[in-house]
Amino acid sequence: MARARENFVRLAEARTKRLLKDLDLxxxxxxxxxxSYSEEDVKAIFRAVSKKVxxxxxxxxxxxxxxxxxxxRLPQ
Numbered sequence: 001m002a003r004a005r006e007n008f009v010r011l012a013e014a015r016t017k018r019l020l021k022d023l024d025l026x027x028x029x030x031x032x033x034x035x036s037y038s039e040e041d042v043k044a045i046f047r048a049v050s051k052k053v054x055x056x057x058x059x060x061x062x063x064x065x066x067x068x069x070x071x072x073r074l075p076q
């Protein structure tokens with residue numbers, strides 16, 4: 001059982017750090033001098049992020065597995 005805990009801690013820390021770094025990188029896109037985006041783009045991004053966070057939290061609470069991958073696209 002201790003091995004399973006060690007694996008969980010190791011992977012959870014690495015994946016959480018990667019997720020937080022990716023959120024920082026996403027935040028870098030807010031620089032209007034380098035990027036052009038609409039309020040609808042921002043809403044779509046954060047709806048998708050919020051939905052995935054809620055789904056992931058539910059997976060922990062209900063001990064269920066996800067059966068699909070996320071696909072996110074903004075209109076061109």
